[in-house]
Amino acid sequence: MIRIRAGAPCRAWSRGRRLSDRRSVRRALALGLPAVWGATAITYKWVCPPARQDGLGARIASSAVFFTVGTGLLLHVRQVMLREVRQARAVAGAAQSVLLRPLPARIDGLATAAAQLSADRGASVGGDLYEVIATEHGVRVVMGDVRGHGLGAIGTVAAVLGSFREAVHDEAELAGVLARLDRALARHLRDRADDTEDFVTVLLLEIAPDGELHALNCGHPWPYLLSAGRAELLARADPMPPLGAFPLPGELPITPCGQLLPGEALFLHTDGVEDARDTQGRFFPLAGALAGAVRSRPISPQSVLRAVFTQLLRHTGGRPKDDIAILVLRNERALAFRGAGNCATSHHVPAVDNPPVAPTP
Known part of the structure; x- marks a missing residue:
């Protein structure tokens, strides 16, 4: 006789739903953060009055803003790439343990x-x-x-x-x-x-x-x-x-x-x-x-x-x-x-x- 634990399907479904929600959040952060940085730079360029001035101080401020935005984007891309590399190594390790078993x-x-x-x-x-x-x-x-x-x-x-x-x-x-x-x-x-x-x-x-x-x-x-x-x-x-x-x-x-x-x-x-x-x-x-x-x-x-x-x-x-x-x-x-x-x-x-x-x- 097959016994089914009461509530087990519901718990499994809810666990899968939570994992799916976490992946959605990570995907949204991966796409949303660069969009926020880019929107910040564009807003500063076209809305902020000092960004449209030709003085030396305004140029330095604009350069600092864009440098900060670019640095943030590079750091974000680096973090995403490192995460992908760690995942690829984990998959390769799993494949190796299956093919060449210890x-x-x-x-x-x-x-x-x-x-x-x-x-x-x-x-x-x-x-x-x-x-x-x-x-x-x-x-x-x-x-x-x-x-x-x-x-x-x-x-x-x-x-x-x-x-x-x-x-x-x-x-x-x-x-x-x-x-x-x-x-x-x-x-x-x-x-x-x-x-x-x-x-x-x-x-x-x-x-x-x-x-x-x-x-x-x-x-x-x-x-x-x-x-x-x-x-x-x-x-x-x-x-x-x-x-x-x-x-x-x-x-x-x-x-x-x-x-x-x-x-x-x-x-x-x-x-x-x-x-x-x-x-x-x-x-x-x-x-x-x-x-x-x-x-x-x-x-x-x-x-x-x-x-x-x-x-x-x-x-x-x-x-x-x-x-x-x-x-x-x-x-x-x-x-x-x-x-x-x-x-x-x-x-x-x-x-x-x-x-x-x-x-x-």
Whole structure:
């Protein structure tokens, strides 16, 4: 049985009426105040006798009146613009919280840390995307980068993330998830009003309860595996083309990436990290930055994220030219069987040489 509280519709109607009245008052003030200032200046010019005199004193008085009127109008416009900017930032923050939802500190035994920075100063949401979701098939991760950046890429980010959040629970295989993303992106691009050809680089990861890793990579940078004092690429296989650029192949090559052991971490990033340049055109030394970040034990996702982001902003002078997204996942699960760890490590690719962190100019 549905129960309706007596008087609730009336209270809701009256509350809505009050909000509407407040908006009307604000709109009237926004339009009325400049009209009052202008009417004051015109009245003074045509009605007040000193304003029609040619003496020096009358001219000074008239200048003071018009200066005051102009200053008041400028201050009023400034206040209105600041209010609009605050409202726009609030809307952008709400959009960001929906698109790139803040990750919990732990997801199914994995510690997480993530950060995103848009290259557009006026936008808090860029063209990079990430998500981590625990499912019955394991923890599934997506990291992507939409062609372009800023506000124009938000629609594509929403289409890909929305499809991923549904597909990870419905599809038993990682290949099925990628196929769903490809179809969602195709629908989005087909329904867009412009004719711009767009594509998205996508990395899909599946982390099983025992730490077994599988990946599907469509044109995205491979993540780094972080262990005690080492930073190595998780895989070296050639990725597929980005989504939207070419049709997916009939059989998707899922890449086995070994096992994420307890205490180890994954560092996922978009190409805006490695492609970041300093004033002399030098690329950001990501491998060296990671090597320096994992010298301390145990590896903390927050400390790794903070160290890399700090060095990256220092390298670019605080002004990166492309969107940047970083995601760090650390396995904090208890090892179910001790003997499996030694075998699992043999599946990882050999470690790359970790150069020392280059001093920032």
